[in-house]
Amino acid sequence: MPLHLHFGQSDLLRCRFAVSPLWETQEAVRTLKRPDGQGYHLPWLRRVREVARGLDLTSVWLLMPRTGHTPDFLGPPPIGPAATFEEEIAAVRATDPEVARPDIALSLACTPGAADSPAGRAMLADPAAAVRELADTVERAWRALIEPDWPRLRALLEADVAYHSRRLAQVGLEGLLKELHPRIDWDPQTLTLSARASSHRRRLDGRGLVLLPSVFCWPDVVSGFEEPWQPTVAYPARGIGGLWTAPAASTPEALAGVLGRGRADVLHALDAPASTSALAHLLGRAPSSVSAHLTALSAAGLLTARRYGHQVLYERTPLGSALAAGGRDI
Structure with missing residues (x-):
């Protein structure tokens, strides 16, 4: 079923690109558990296997259903075009527990029995403690899984932004959006994201749209941020096929x-x-x-x-x- 994002005139002026180390961390954690997203990342998975075993990711994985809602506060739209991980995780830690609880409940409801599990009940009973624990877990995952490779990842993501910025100048927003992913289509004033679990419509109402290239969301294109978050579409960055390959043997x-x-x-x-x-x-x-x-x-x-x-x-x-x-x- 499709997601429809309806643009007004002001939204067309407020589309921007961003890069997010927090988003990459969350999606890397998800990649450890999803077999359909491991193809290009198998060299990375083999390399981080031992360090990943030393991380307790149970609480985060509980909120990453196979299909359905992952809490928006845990991986929110980027707060700037090139925010640091420290800036982004500070925003997660500052989440109001009254905002976190329904977000957590919606995610737990996507996995049968999750809300009644000991971990699920603890999160719902004390959302402030849940926010702290989840932020600590995500930060440990960043340090172990992403930070050592962040210069390489960031370079690829920024190269994607540079390429698509040029394409925006060449083909306009309509042409650009259609190029980002086969599941993205554009009718006048409406972006449609196909093959979702449920049908949904959202008006951007002047907020515009964040376009977020991602390494670890491959092969999917992801959107679904609800109020009060800025609408965001995360799509696979160009060049991930060669990301984990060794450099060319030698300079001629x-x-x-x-x-x-x-x-x-x-x-x-x-x-x-x-x-x-x-x-x-x-x-x-x-x-x-x-x-x-x-x-x-x-x-x-x-x-x-x-x-x-x-x-x-x-x-x-x-x-x-x-x-x-x-x-x-x-």
Whole structure:
């Protein structure tokens, strides 16, 4: 059954992209339990298996039914275009227990027997304690599962935003929305998300829409935030197929001979827009060294830079792409 989001004229002016480390943490926790969402993430799952066994995620999993409602306060729409995890988890901890209780009850009702389980009864009896426990659990999951890889994840998500921002300029909002996922369609003034468990309609009423690229929501597209949350659609980010693969075996020697090894490695690694920290993480180099190479390549007209939130993303110019392609060993 479909979800219909009805836009007014002001909503069209209030659509924005955002990146959320809290959302990725929640969806990573969900991925540990859902077999249909593990395909692209199997290398990550194998790597985190042992550390995941050391986490007690029972309370969060209880509120993640196979189909149905997960509490909105636990993974709310991003509070800014590039908020930190610390900012987002602080917002979760500040949830009013009177808001949390019905949200928890709605989620528990989606799993037979969950509300009557000892954990379910405890959450409903003391929602303030439930909020604290859930926030603590999500923070431990962030530290163990996501934070070590966040530079790589953030680079991919920000590259998706950069790509779709360009597409917005090229094809407009209608064209962009249809490109995000096969289950998204657009009729004049209405976004329709198909294949949901139930039919639902919501008017945006001037709030606009947050478009949230996500690594771990694959293969789904997700929406369902109710009042008072800003409507949000989370969709699989571009490029997740190669996210956990090892970098290319080596930089072509011909390219290294022209640019020098360090600069050639940086240019070769920029298959998608990335920040200094993400490239340093990928290449195993000091950020200061990578930054110097990026500055030199930009000055030579091989890279361009654009700011996204607190990050600066670098990408190849046509000249840089031609040089990188021409430097492949034959």
